[in-house]
Amino acid sequence: MSTIEKRLPAEKGEALIQELLEAYPEKTRKLRAKHFEVATEENIESSKCSVKSNIKSRPGVMTPRGCAYAGSKGVVWGPIKDMVHISHGPVGCGQYSWGTRRNYQNGVLGVSAFGAMQITSDYQEKDIVFGGDKKLEQMCREITEMFPLAKGISVQSECPVGLIGDDIEAVGRKMTKELSMPVVPVRCEGFRGVSQSLGHHIANDAIRDHVMGKGSLEESTPYDVCIIGDYNIGGDAWASRILLEKIGLRVIAQWTGDGTLNEVSIAHHSKLNLIHCYRSMNYICTTMEEQYGIPWMEYNFFGPTKTYESLRKIAARFDSTIQENAERVIAEYKAEMDAVIAKYRPRLEGKKVMLLIGGLRSGHTIGAYEDLGMEIVATGFEFAHKEEYTRTIKDLENGTILYDDPTAFDLEFLAEKLNIDLMGSGVKEKYVYHKKGIPFRQMHSWDYSGPYHGFDGFKVFARDMDMAINSPVWGLIKKTV
Amino acid sequence: MSDSFVTRDHNTLFASGEYKEQVERKRQFENPCSLQEVESTLEYTKTKEYAEKNFAREALVINPAKACQPLGAVLASLGFAKTLPFVQGSQGCVAYFRSHLARHFKEPVPAVSSSMTEDAAVFGGMNNLIEGLRNATALYKPEMIAMSTTCMAEVIGDDLSSFIGNARNQGAIPEDFPIAFANTPSFVGSHITGYDSMMRSMLSYLAERGGAVPAEAPAKEGAVNVVMGFDTYTGDFAEVKRLFSLLGADLTVLGDYSDNLDSPADGEYHYYYGGTTPEQVQAAPGAAGTIFLQKYSTKKTSVMIKEKWNQETVSFFSPIGVAATDKLLAEASRLTGKPIPEELIKERGRVVDAYTDSHPYLHGRRVAMAGDPDFLLGLISFCLEVGLEPVHIVCTNGDKDFEEEANELLKSSPYGIDGKVYIGKDLWHMRSLLITDPVDFVYGSTHMKYAAKDSNTPLIRVGFPIFDRHHLHRYPIIGYQGALNLLTLTVNSVLEKLDEDSPGYNFDLVR
Numbered sequence: 001m002s003t004i005e006k007r008l009p010a011e012k013g014e015a016l017i018q019e020l021l022e023a024y025p026e027k028t029r030k031l032r033a034k035h036f037e038v039a040t041e042e043n044i045e046s047s048k049c050s051v052k053s054n055i056k057s058r059p060g061v062m063t064p065r066g067c068a069y070a071g072s073k074g075v076v077w078g079p080i081k082d083m084v085h086i087s088h089g090p091v092g093c094g095q096y097s098w099g100t101r102r103n104y105q106n107g108v109l110g111v112s113a114f115g116a117m118q119i120t121s122d123y124q125e126k127d128i129v130f131g132g133d134k135k136l137e138q139m140c141r142e143i144t145e146m147f148p149l150a151k152g153i154s155v156q157s158e159c160p161v162g163l164i165g166d167d168i169e170a171v172g173r174k175m176t177k178e179l180s181m182p183v184v185p186v187r188c189e190g191f192r193g194v195s196q197s198l199g200h201h202i203a204n205d206a207i208r209d210h211v212m213g214k215g216s217l218e219e220s221t222p223y224d225v226c227i228i229g230d231y232n233i234g235g236d237a238w239a240s241r242i243l244l245e246k247i248g249l250r251v252i253a254q255w256t257g258d259g260t261l262n263e264v265s266i267a268h269h270s271k272l273n274l275i276h277c278y279r280s281m282n283y284i285c286t287t288m289e290e291q292y293g294i295p296w297m298e299y300n301f302f303g304p305t306k307t308y309e310s311l312r313k314i315a316a317r318f319d320s321t322i323q324e325n326a327e328r329v330i331a332e333y334k335a336e337m338d339a340v341i342a343k344y345r346p347r348l349e350g351k352k353v354m355l356l357i358g359g360l361r362s363g364h365t366i367g368a369y370e371d372l373g374m375e376i377v378a379t380g381f382e383f384a385h386k387e388e389y390t391r392t393i394k395d396l397e398n399g400t401i402l403y404d405d406p407t408a409f410d411l412e413f414l415a416e417k418l419n420i421d422l423m424g425s426g427v428k429e430k431y432v433y434h435k436k437g438i439p440f441r442q443m444h445s446w447d448y449s450g451p452y453h454g455f456d457g458f459k460v461f462a463r464d465m466d467m468a469i470n471s472p473v474w475g476l477i478k479k480t481v
Numbered sequence: 482m483s484d485s486f487v488t489r490d491h492n493t494l495f496a497s498g499e500y501k502e503q504v505e506r507k508r509q510f511e512n513p514c515s516l517q518e519v520e521s522t523l524e525y526t527k528t529k530e531y532a533e534k535n536f537a538r539e540a541l542v543i544n545p546a547k548a549c550q551p552l553g554a555v556l557a558s559l560g561f562a563k564t565l566p567f568v569q570g571s572q573g574c575v576a577y578f579r580s581h582l583a584r585h586f587k588e589p590v591p592a593v594s595s596s597m598t599e600d601a602a603v604f605g606g607m608n609n610l611i612e613g614l615r616n617a618t619a620l621y622k623p624e625m626i627a628m629s630t631t632c633m634a635e636v637i638g639d640d641l642s643s644f645i646g647n648a649r650n651q652g653a654i655p656e657d658f659p660i661a662f663a664n665t666p667s668f669v670g671s672h673i674t675g676y677d678s679m680m681r682s683m684l685s686y687l688a689e690r691g692g693a694v695p696a697e698a699p700a701k702e703g704a705v706n707v708v709m710g711f712d713t714y715t716g717d718f719a720e721v722k723r724l725f726s727l728l729g730a731d732l733t734v735l736g737d738y739s740d741n742l743d744s745p746a747d748g749e750y751h752y753y754y755g756g757t758t759p760e761q762v763q764a765a766p767g768a769a770g771t772i773f774l775q776k777y778s779t780k781k782t783s784v785m786i787k788e789k790w791n792q793e794t795v796s797f798f799s800p801i802g803v804a805a806t807d808k809l810l811a812e813a814s815r816l817t818g819k820p821i822p823e824e825l826i827k828e829r830g831r832v833v834d835a836y837t838d839s840h841p842y843l844h845g846r847r848v849a850m851a852g853d854p855d856f857l858l859g860l861i862s863f864c865l866e867v868g869l870e871p872v873h874i875v876c877t878n879g880d881k882d883f884e885e886e887a888n889e890l891l892k893s894s895p896y897g898i899d900g901k902v903y904i905g906k907d908l909w910h911m912r913s914l915l916i917t918d919p920v921d922f923v924y925g926s927t928h929m930k931y932a933a934k935d936s937n938t939p940l941i942r943v944g945f946p947i948f949d950r951h952h953l954h955r956y957p958i959i960g961y962q963g964a965l966n967l968l969t970l971t972v973n974s975v976l977e978k979l980d981e982d983s984p985g986y987n988f989d990l991v992r
Binding site: 023024025027028056057058059060061062063064065066067068069070082089090091092093095096097098100104106107108109110111112116117118119120121122123124125127128135136138139142143145146148149151158159160162163164190191192193194196215217234235238239241242245251252253254258260261262263266336339340343407408409412426427428429430431432433434435436437449450451456459460463477478479 | 485500526541573583587601
């Protein structure tokens, strides 16, 4: 086991960032410099963070970011299981995002659920030249033939759609009428915005304009809540819902993991919206607050400490029955969570972790790592905004490096200099670290594991972090025999 | 060590009672179709009537077995030494190419994008290209750039040639820094088209660099070049090198990405591990000829080599099976003037010996398959030589030439008589075929797993992409060793099914 080094003080972190930036050409160096910050006692205290975010990636730097289409089809709309989501444009985008995000859903694939499918207009040159609106109309009709139980269609625009001037809104209106079900145009062309983030926003707006508020709920209770921003990766939303139900709440909708069109359309009957991924769905929460007066709150179901805290915070919004239930549920699980920590903490204590994930988990999972005695030495986001950075910095330790939209170069440089024990990021990054002998977990897809949410999820999380770090395979990595 | 708690992950957790009850509670908010309705619709999708409607589709594409051009271009780019793939256009595409290839190879895939956004859509992507080159060369220190395009750059009509010229003029890259580029619109062809375009560009650029005239390259005794095509088996590269080394031929694999996509875990990471060098490409026109181990994915490249290198070219479909490998070796022997060594003849005999051992379990079994054109022709050829009967052959990215050639091949054997070729069709068509006209097993990529499951057909994973099984790509499917490997995969899958389906009395110890 490697010796645990003392965390780098803030000045050392600053020097490291300066050294890193030396590799960049002058203009890019100046721009990239604004995307780094080292947590100091002062800014942890004040929650002030000057990291620049949600601005363009520099060309040619190997950004980890994706595009607006990925944020809309891949994140927000794709998991709605009883709708067919058309990847509208050439074949690639839908092909590469087919089934890879692991948004689990119950149902019969291709009959009552359409998640792990690649439905595409497969644009050809003639569609680019003459436009694809007629084709889109025909596709919608053919969808009703092929998938008679589909409840609706979303049209997820790829780059060419917006460039050639197709009028998918007109097609959407016409087909909604003709097919008597929602056909929702989504303008999430990949060139819009600077990352997945604008795609989330556009997707939220499309939900607002075409689905929100349209459904009715037979009976309401004072305990009706929605889970917002949980995409049920590896079953996360299920492992979260079970806790909310155990404390006596009635979950009327999941947005959008294992979600349905109906759930999306009745969410405005909720008494409280509970949002896990703030980055991808804050828009709809504020919209529902403005239009229906529904309050919303963030919660964090990663790791027992944050889960206890969140259950209590949620319960505090309801009556004493719910609050007592929450205490009972926490007591029910506490012994088991303590046993999980007792088993894994000695194996993981002091291990240094570096994270780069999308817009939530680089901050939200910190508590789960800390429950296991692990230290976050550097973290940051692909596509977060200022809010995430100011929230995250207060959870950091002095000297932790924060970065925004780091390049492959940045991550590799820092991982080496910080002598980390675990990297948590995505599949594009994963195998680089394997070569280097640095344990790695994919933190977008849970590395084909999960769930990681809730108490059931924490057991899996702890097991996975332990197997990543303590596998005997790392002992074989060397340059000689 | 026993724990006081039980850890259940996604595989088993949700089968427990409390999660099953949760599913029921959730249903009341889903406005779901009734279970009977779902059941009857599922049955309906398995009828001939549904299959007819399915085949009448004109616009809707469901689960195609193809990807887009720049993916193939990125793969081709990785076949050259110290070369960084650079894709002009939206950045999301490159994130997708990198993750798609990484999921198949379980390897890092370095590639950069010029990150074009709305302003580039209006003003063009020149500034992005220039800054992108400056940044990429500073950070990742490639010795060459291979540039391809996303559909965004193609739709707005970016002029790569002049943009690259301007990048040189502005000093973003040195005047003599090598950059080859190919236009790879994703609304034309598929990944194999992009592979072909990038290969052609790389080879013609490098061979003609510095004013070199390829047709005048000095002759190389006993030398031959091989272009693998869009082949995602690193094991195939090793097999080809082994075969040619036994033959005693001086082999150059043009576009050899096997080292870049199969690097060691030794504590270090490098962006560039191997690949064909510029010197190798410059010398390649002096070889006796260039052999293409796929023809549909190298159409333009082979024409270029024939015309500009003034060199003999030989194109085959993927040499899968003994007969196709025989043909490859015969041509290699003819081109190089080297006789086929005894060792290879013995090895061939051993593979045929294995065929004779396994044929009773293969003979007359009906097979379906989907994938790229060259690969399907190779698989058909393999099937016909072991007595398997190809029935449904789906090629989403196949053209008329492919259809004709596949039909000819099927007609050449009594085992091919039931074979039907479907070009431009997808894996949802395949689902109908597998359900309405069942087969014993299906060859295909991971994407085939849904149709295979719906029709209860065993899937033998061959092709691209393979995401859900490990290391298959490290073993060859071409050459004699590939034939043996494919035979082993196939016969053991058949035997596994016999055991699985056994009611008991025929759970045989010896098969």
